[in-house]
Every structure is written in structure tokens, then in C-alpha cells.
Amino acid sequence: MLDVAIEADAEWDSRTGWEELVSRAAQAAVAESAFPQLAAAVRPVELSVRLTSDEEVRILNAQWRRKDKPTNVLSFPMAEAYELEQGDEEGPELLLGDVILAHGVCEREAAEKAVSIEDHAAHLVIHGTLHLLGCDHENDGDAEDMEAREVRALARLGIADPYKVHA
Template identity: 45%
Template sequence: MCVDTRLEDPRWQGCDLAGLAESAADAALRHLGLQPDLCEISLLGCDDAAIADLNRDHRGQAGPTNVLSWPAVDLAAEASGAVPSLPQPDFTGEIALGDIALAYDTCAREAAAAGKPMADHVTHLVVHGVLHLLGYDHIRDPDATLMQRLEVEILGRLGLDDPY
């Protein structure tokens, strides 16, 4: 698998964002029956100011957030609580999943407030972002239940506690 990680904020180097992202994405993809070595994800490690701009420009929301994702293909299920379609490889055999952005400031603040290691929180947010790329969402209650169950299962396989 290729998680192409770009760090705009150097503070991300201190928590090995690239390594955490690779591990979290690998676990999420394998859990859903996908071959990680065929999948491509772009990851941006930025700060609150940059993610606030992205949040405003792409979601019409003011202020920073912890994670944003942009799927390459809309895989969302139409029925509430249904499992999304699996992505299909392109003509090269690869699966471009999309882009994820993480804000250092918000992630660090949330981890501290929850009393958990930054690495654990970032791992959770990468899993969360990957699930969004794969068509999972949490807007409707049945969809949120499905997505959270998957997050808990994937994080459990990585030895991390239930974040909820």
C-alpha cells in the first residue's frame, strides 16, 4: 500500500505520522478484505489554520477540525446502515482511495483532553478517515453505528482501546 504522506507542519515528525498512517490504513483495509498493497491514499499532516481553510472551502464549515477526507469515488450505500460498495481497481490494478488531512493542533488537544497518547488518537483518526474514503459515514444513526463498530474492531486488532 502506498500512503503518500506530506507534512506541512513539522510537529507531525515527532509522532511518526507516516508510520502510524501506514499501520492504521493497512489494518482498516485488511479488515474490510482489501489488499493494502493495491491501494493508494494521500495524507496531509497540517495545522489548524490549514485545515480550517480546507474545512471552509470544501465543507462550508467555519473553523478547524481533526480530520477531513475526500474519497476518489463515492462508494456510499444508499440505504441507511448498509455496507458501502468495495472500490474497484483501475486499469493498472491499483485502487486510488482519495485524500485525508489531519490537523496537529486539534489532534493534540483532543488527545490531551481524553488522556490518551497522541499516537493512539491519530491512529483512530486515520482509521476513521480511511473508512470515509471507503464510503462509510456517521450522519445517519445506523451508518454511525456501523462505522463506529468497524473502528472499534480495527483498533482492537491494533491493540487499542474503544475510543467511544
């Protein structure tokens, strides 16, 4: 069973149902990952999502990636590949890791893309969750695979393909 722990700072409008949106996005990402069995595993599976400020993300990005600027999403995986592969077996809770979104960056990018902040945040949660599940975009093949997984996960939520070029 997938449990998504979420914490949102005040600048993330509390009128938006962030808990439901983030949970649905994370579940969609798991379903489209190489480890879809984790969504229905007997073993408890957890990931943490923090919706926070650009400043907090800037600090984390500088500390962990040596890039002193905010970014849209950070992922901090905790599970090893063998743990993901054995995730549906009996055992202690499997902690996938942390996904952290920066509000200002997310809001600016959503405006640039002419999409809602909710849809863009869902995309970023999916992207970050896929990173926790071993996906990457370091080379063209991996990037294409990850993008396809993101598009399929977004479709599960009724969100359009963000990579499709609109004429």
C-alpha cells in the same frame, strides 16, 4: 497492494514514527472496511495522508464544507463505489483519496480524552480512511457500523476502544 503517501508539517514532531503509524492505521481501516481485498490487491491502491496545521484544515473546511473552523480530520474520497468493488482486479492505480489531520485539534482532543496524540491520530486516520472507503455516520445505523469498524481497526493496532465509557 496499499501504498500510503504521507506528508507531515513541522509541528507534527518528527521523532514520532508518523509514516509507520499512519500506514498501519490505514491498513487496519482497509482490513475492517467492506473492501478488505484492497490491502492485497494486485492493482496498486494509494491514499494520501497529510498531517498539517489547524489553519490549513480551517481553510479547506471553509472551502469544501462551508465551515470556517478547523476540524480534527477531513476526508476527500476520489474512488467511486464501483471502483472500490473492482479494486482487486487488474487495472491502473486506484486512488482512494486524501485524509488530512489538524495538529492542534488532534492534540487538544487527545489531551481531553487522556490518550496519546499518536493513538488519537491513528484513530483519526482510521476514521478518515473509512470515509474514503464509503463508510459514513449520517444515521444511527451507519454510525454504529462505522464505530464498530473503527474499534476493530484500533484493536489491530493494540489501541483501546475510544468509545468505551470509563467509570
